[in-house]
Amino acid sequence: MGQGQLFVAGVLRHGVMPELSALLATMNAAPGQADPVNPLVPFGRIASLHVARFIVLEDPSLPDRLIAPTLPVHEPTRLAFIADFDGTPDGLIADLVAIAAPGLRRIFGHCADFRDDTDLLRWLHAHRIRSAATYVNWRGRSAAQVREEAALHDVLRTARLAHPRASPEQLMPILRAAGAAVTLNPVAAPPVAWRIGETAHFLLLPVAAIALAPLLLPSLPFLAILLRWRETRDPVIAPTPSRERNRTLSALEDHDITNQYSAIGSLKPGLFRRWLTIAILWVIDWGARHIFGKGRLARVNTIHFASWTFLDEGRRVLFASNYDGSREAYNDDFINKVAFGLNLSFSNGLGYPRTRWLILDGARHEQDFKRYLFHHQIPTQVWYKAMPGLSTYDMARNTRIRRGFENPPSGAALRRWIAEI
Amino acid sequence: MSAAAAESGDIQAIVDRGFGSLRAARYLLLRVINPAAARAWLRGLTVTSLANARSHRVSRVDQIAFTAAGLRTLGFAPDSVPGFAPEFLDGMAGDERRSHRLGDAGENAPQYWDWGAGEKEPHVLLILLSTEEAIEALETQIVSALPAAGCTLLALNRSNTRVGHEPFGFADGVSQPALDWEGTLHPGGVRDRIYRNRLAMGEVLLGYPNEYGFVADHTAKGIGRNGSYLVYRQLEQDVRGFWQWLAQAAGPDGAGVLAERMVGRTMDGAPLDGLPETPVEGTQDRDNSFTFAADPDGIACPIGAHVRRANPRSSDDPQGRRGFFRDLLSSAGLKGTAIHDAVAAARFHRIVRRGRSYGPAMSPGEAMAAGEDAPLEPSGIHFICLNANLARQFEFVQGAWISSHNFAGLSGESDPLLGHRKPVNGGMATDAFSHVDRQGCPRLIGGLPRFVTVKGGAYFFLPGLKGLAAILAD
Numbered sequence: 001m002g003q004g005q006l007f008v009a010g011v012l013r014h015g016v017m018p019e020l021s022a023l024l025a026t027m028n029a030a031p032g033q034a035d036p037v038n039p040l041v042p043f044g045r046i047a048s049l050h051v052a053r054f055i056v057l058e059d060p061s062l063p064d065r066l067i068a069p070t071l072p073v074h075e076p077t078r079l080a081f082i083a084d085f086d087g088t089p090d091g092l093i094a095d096l097v098a099i100a101a102p103g104l105r106r107i108f109g110h111c112a113d114f115r116d117d118t119d120l121l122r123w124l125h126a127h128r129i130r131s132a133a134t135y136v137n138w139r140g141r142s143a144a145q146v147r148e149e150a151a152l153h154d155v156l157r158t159a160r161l162a163h164p165r166a167s168p169e170q171l172m173p174i175l176r177a178a179g180a181a182v183t184l185n186p187v188a189a190p191p192v193a194w195r196i197g198e199t200a201h202f203l204l205l206p207v208a209a210i211a212l213a214p215l216l217l218p219s220l221p222f223l224a225i226l227l228r229w230r231e232t233r234d235p236v237i238a239p240t241p242s243r244e245r246n247r248t249l250s251a252l253e254d255h256d257i258t259n260q261y262s263a264i265g266s267l268k269p270g271l272f273r274r275w276l277t278i279a280i281l282w283v284i285d286w287g288a289r290h291i292f293g294k295g296r297l298a299r300v301n302t303i304h305f306a307s308w309t310f311l312d313e314g315r316r317v318l319f320a321s322n323y324d325g326s327r328e329a330y331n332d333d334f335i336n337k338v339a340f341g342l343n344l345s346f347s348n349g350l351g352y353p354r355t356r357w358l359i360l361d362g363a364r365h366e367q368d369f370k371r372y373l374f375h376h377q378i379p380t381q382v383w384y385k386a387m388p389g390l391s392t393y394d395m396a397r398n399t400r401i402r403r404g405f406e407n408p409p410s411g412a413a414l415r416r417w418i419a420e421i
Numbered sequence: 422m423s424a425a426a427a428e429s430g431d432i433q434a435i436v437d438r439g440f441g442s443l444r445a446a447r448y449l450l451l452r453v454i455n456p457a458a459a460r461a462w463l464r465g466l467t468v469t470s471l472a473n474a475r476s477h478r479v480s481r482v483d484q485i486a487f488t489a490a491g492l493r494t495l496g497f498a499p500d501s502v503p504g505f506a507p508e509f510l511d512g513m514a515g516d517e518r519r520s521h522r523l524g525d526a527g528e529n530a531p532q533y534w535d536w537g538a539g540e541k542e543p544h545v546l547l548i549l550l551s552t553e554e555a556i557e558a559l560e561t562q563i564v565s566a567l568p569a570a571g572c573t574l575l576a577l578n579r580s581n582t583r584v585g586h587e588p589f590g591f592a593d594g595v596s597q598p599a600l601d602w603e604g605t606l607h608p609g610g611v612r613d614r615i616y617r618n619r620l621a622m623g624e625v626l627l628g629y630p631n632e633y634g635f636v637a638d639h640t641a642k643g644i645g646r647n648g649s650y651l652v653y654r655q656l657e658q659d660v661r662g663f664w665q666w667l668a669q670a671a672g673p674d675g676a677g678v679l680a681e682r683m684v685g686r687t688m689d690g691a692p693l694d695g696l697p698e699t700p701v702e703g704t705q706d707r708d709n710s711f712t713f714a715a716d717p718d719g720i721a722c723p724i725g726a727h728v729r730r731a732n733p734r735s736s737d738d739p740q741g742r743r744g745f746f747r748d749l750l751s752s753a754g755l756k757g758t759a760i761h762d763a764v765a766a767a768r769f770h771r772i773v774r775r776g777r778s779y780g781p782a783m784s785p786g787e788a789m790a791a792g793e794d795a796p797l798e799p800s801g802i803h804f805i806c807l808n809a810n811l812a813r814q815f816e817f818v819q820g821a822w823i824s825s826h827n828f829a830g831l832s833g834e835s836d837p838l839l840g841h842r843k844p845v846n847g848g849m850a851t852d853a854f855s856h857v858d859r860q861g862c863p864r865l866i867g868g869l870p871r872f873v874t875v876k877g878g879a880y881f882f883l884p885g886l887k888g889l890a891a892i893l894a895d
Contacts, residue, residue: 157833161853161867168862240638243507250518256846257827292754299738299752301759326522328812329821336737336766340752364609366633366813389847393760393830419718419855419863 002140002190003050006089007129007309009057009080010111017056020079020110024054024381032252032260034384040103043384046095050143051260051305051322052083054107054382059264059316060245061376064237064351068269075312079111082320084134084305086142093124131307132278132317133285137392139293141399145187146387149398152182152405156421168414175421179405202290205283226272227358234268237351238371249379254326257391258304260383261321261330263376266350267314274314277348281308284345295396299337302330302392308345317349324391331370339363351375424604425622425629429471431647431885435484435548436625436807437471437602439594439775441584443482445556446777448578448653448803449563450536450543450877453494455571460495460893462570463545470886481559482550485889486651486881488512491544497892504640505882508811509650513878514538523816524824527841529875535655536576536877543575546653546881553581576877578655578803580777587778588658588800589680589838589872590785592690596732598771599703600625608632613768614742616712616734619703620771624814625649625807632768637810644892647885649807652772652815654878656839657801658780663872664788670866673789679866680785682856683837685726695721714739717761723856724829727838730822732771733764733829763829770817772806779803801876811880826851839873 012020029035034052036044043049057078065071085092096104101120108114114123159178163171190198253259267273288297297303306321323330334342343362347355353369355362363369387395397420404417425432434440453459469482489510492499499505514520514531525531531538551559560577567574587593598620608621609632623631627639628646639645667676681687686708696711704710712734716722722729739762740751750756780800783791791797808814822828823836826845835842835851842852853867884892 157865160865164864164866240503241507243511246507247516247518250516254518254522295759296754296762298754299762299765300754301763324827325821325825329817332769332813332817333765336769337762338754364633365635366631367635367637387847389845389849391827391830391832393763393827394832396759397830397832415857415861415863416718419857421865 002194003084003086003136003142003305004088004092005131005134005305005307006083006085006092007080007131007307008082008124008127009078009129009311010108010114010123010127011076012056012079012110013112016110017058017077020056020107021381023106023110027054027382030255032380032383033255034382036384036386040107041096041100043386045099046085046092048086048092048095048143049384049386050084050086050146051258051386052081052085052384053260053262053320053380055080055082055262055320055378055380057264057311057318058378059266060378061237061265061351065266067235067237068266068350070269071266071315075316078311079108080318082307084136084322086144089128090125093121097121097124129309129311131309132281133288133308135284135288135297135303135306135321136293137297137304138295138395138399139289140190141395142187143386144185146390146395146398148182148184149402150387150390150394152179152184153394153398153401153421155179155182156401156405160418160421168418171418172408172414175418176405176408184402184406198290201286205286230268230272231355231357234354235351236353236368236372237375238353238368239375241371241374246374249377250327252379252383256385256388258322258324258385259327259330260380261319261323261327262378262380263319263373264311264316264378265376266316267348268350273348277317278314280344280348284308295392297338298341300333300341302333304392319346322385324393331373335363335366335369342369349376424602425600425626425647426602426604428647428885429475431887432471432626433484433649433883433885434469434471434474434479434482435775435883436649436773437600438474439584439777440474440479440482440550443480443550443552444581444584445551445553446580446803447547447549447556447560447563448576448580449545449547449549449574450576450578450879451545451547451567451572452575453491453544453572456495457895458569458571459545460895462566462572464890464893466547468886468889480552480555482548484548484883486546486548486883487892488542488544488546488879488881490542492882492892494544495892499640499882502640502642502644504638504645506650506811508816509880509882512542513652513654513880514542519816522820522824524819524835524839524841525875525878527843528871529841531878534875534877537879541575541877543879545572546651546879556581578779580779580803582778582780582782584777586782587802588660588780588783589663589684590783591680591684591686591688593778593802594774594776595686595690595706595708596728597773598624600773604629607634608768609634611742611748613737613766614740614748615702616714616736616767617702618709620768624769624771624809625773627809631809639809640888642891644884644888646888648888649809649883650811650815651881651883652804652806652808652811652878653881654804655801655876656804657799657874657876659870659872659874660780660783660788660800661791661795661797662870664785665791666870666872668789676789677785678859682723683726683854685722685728693722712736714741720857720861723854725831725834725837725854726856727823727836730825730828730836731818733767733822735765735767737766737768738762739765760830764822770814770822772808772814772818774804774806776802776804776806801873807883831855837869840869840871842869842871 027038302324304322340359353365623629671679692711833853837854852869
């Protein structure tokens with residue numbers, strides 16, 4: 001039930017980047033935009049996929065560790081495959097191997113521990129990394145449902161455009177006739193077992209909070225002092241963006257209403273920041289699962305899928321998202337609506353703009369924050385989106401339209417329904 | 422730090438005012454051939470400061486701005502002076518991805534522009550404002566000086582029309598932010614859950630705190646302070662096509678009503694019926710004392726109407742200010758719906774407009790009656806705006822609002838006036854316009870043609886007077 005997320009990553013052999021980049025580029029129809037029928041991994045043949053990407057995790061911010069001598073100077077460069085889909089990760093891996101084994105072997109063959117005789121299926125399973133937090137715009141809305149509802153919207157809109165002067169009451173039978181041609185498979189209700197599992201998981205947070213309260217409450221003043229001590233001393237690293245690198249990144253952007261976003265960086269050194277990050281990402285994951293599964297992550301409405309993933313024994317985090325609009329607008333939307341959330345989820349990053357009390361300031365230092373983000377953003381070599389042209393608003397609206405189509409409204413509700421088509 | 426008002430002697434006057442009483446304007450787009458001669462000539466021009474304009478009624482205004490290419494040609498290497506905006510250094514037409522975001526695609530693409538791209542990129546913009554009687558002599562005097570000044574004239578754009586009206590017949594420039602010249606505004610916090618029109622000085626002038634309360638980077642050595650980025654786009658308007666399409670879509674009698682819904686104001690500039698008068702901090706004008714907060718579904722003013730795209734008048738939170746706990750819930754995304762929170766915090770995306778229109782005046786009736794092949798002199802707008810952050814202000818307004826095909830969650834639409842109508846990735850058309858008619862009936866019109874074509878454009882840096890002197894120093 002619902003969408004799953006898969007994150008597979010392998011360490012690259014030294015010096016394979018030029019060859020691998022060239023290979024990955026052959027999968028694209030436009031810069032960074034996967035061709036759905038590319039011969040290596042024909043994403044379009046996997047009907048359960050929503051979004052997917054191949055990305056080389058080459059971290060331009062590693063030199064920042066000069067200010068954190070306890071962190072190793074080098075980290076491995078990985079090739080990652082990240083996908084959001086309907087079903088389970090095991091199911092997707094099986095589909096991938098069935099459809100694209102030769103292509104996947106060629107791609108992951110650039111990884112250090114991938115040999116000619118490697119068992120692909122086992123290798124993929126062995127190289128899975130469980131993301132610390134994932135976000136899904138609309139929990140349980142399958143790719144098939146999105147497609148069917150988009151097809152319904154298309155025919156209803158065409159019918160509506162053909163009758164510009166009809167009244168809502170005149171339009172209704174026309175729309176019903178037009179929509180009848182579209183197949184709408186019923187949306188399955190979640191099974192009872194699944195719902196019980198979700199409720200149990202929901203209770204984890206309050207139970208954990210109550211259980212840990214005797215421990216946490218007395219230590220709160222000390223943790224607060226520790227936090228403020230760190231916050232007033234941690235250095236900020238927000239260099240002026242390179243225009244050349246900006247061109248590299250923006251060449252991959254705005255080909256569709258939706259864009260990919262990938263950013264990698266080190267956590268601040270020390271156990272305090274490490275455990276704080278673990279706790280915060282756990283809460284974000286919990287919130288995304290139980291509170292924010294109907295179109296909004298706090299007030300941000302434009303993210304289709306996002307994930308936060310620890311790398312290198314928790315020394316680094318990769319943030320990957322799929323969002324609507326252009327990068328600058330995405331940054332602005334974030335800063336203006338959920339600066340507190342950005343601070344929570346990223347302020348343990350090395351060089352993050354100065355925060356107060358974990359949630360204040362930080363991203364509100366607009367210029368520093370945008371530069372910090374840019375400093376950590378990395379190009380996504382291959383990005384696939386199964387529903388070109390559709391925004392999160394479109395998908396939600398199409399679901400509302402479908403509901404009205406199946407339960408015809410009247411009066412004022414009919415007018416509102418037609419206005420959305 | 423002193424307030425901007427105290428430095429008016431260092432600020433080009435156009436930052437504060439449009440000089441509507443000076444009815445004639447000339448926009449000279451120059452290319453520099455001989456840098457030394459050009460610098461010397463430009464040094465000799467008397468640039469009107471805000472202090473000049475405040476102390477007496479001026480009859481002539483001269484303002485100077487440079488593109489990055491212009492600064493490079495003049496020998497002032499902007500790329501090695503830290504602090505210039507990357508968008509300025511790249512230029513408006515310098516990158517296909519930028520053009521795509523700005524809607525400069527199809528027939529609007531820079532390759533078709535009269536000026537602005539490649540060899541036709543201007544170096545210097547000289548703005549001359551004066552009376553209709555005096556402007557011809559002034560123009561002749563300046564143009565005849567150009568050869569000796571080491572400059573060639575790329576374009577000489579003229580505007581002699583009534584300031585405050587655009588060629589389709591609508592009042593223009595009605596909404597402008599009120600700049601915080603005295604430096605008394607403290608942006609941020611719970612007060613900004615209510616829309617206001619007063620704007621932090623740092624949103625327009627470099628060197629002052631912006632809407633985030635911070636002074637953004639600007640060019641060092643005193644060159645950036647009191648400067649601004651000036652965006653110039655020449656937008657040609659198909660007046661005949663506009664009114665004839667309207668007459669066809671809504672009938673000759675309904676054309677005006679539909680046009681007003683597409684614009685989002687009446688032809689006189691008043692808010693549309695059904696938008697209640699609301700006090701807005703920073704304006705006393707009835708035509709600006711309203712928001713769209715009471716019209717979240719676009720019944721009174723269509724969501725996609727031009728003025729609603731250009732300034733959705735949204736506060737930091739559409740839920741407004743309702744007390745601590747309700748505000749907290751709303752901030753966490755637990756109140757309201759996604760679609761009604763698609764466009765927030767307009768205060769970060771305001772621009773100051775100083776443009777003027779050009780071409781002959783034509784009434785809607787004349788435009789509807791004009792024959793298909795009657796020769797018409799071109800008309801349009803020399804769109805000029807000022808802002809401190811090109812990416813967050815002009816490019817955001819133009820890219821995320823005006824030319825976005827998903828503004829406020831809409832789809833299948835583009836700006837009813839400015840859209841280029843090309844379909845998006847996935848094949849969805851963008852040539853529709855949806856609105857609710859006076860009877861409360863939802864209407865969807867498809868097949869809008871392109872009414873406006875971009876004919877030129879560039880990003881300029883409008884320095885303060887000290888900055889200007891530094892740029893022009895030998």
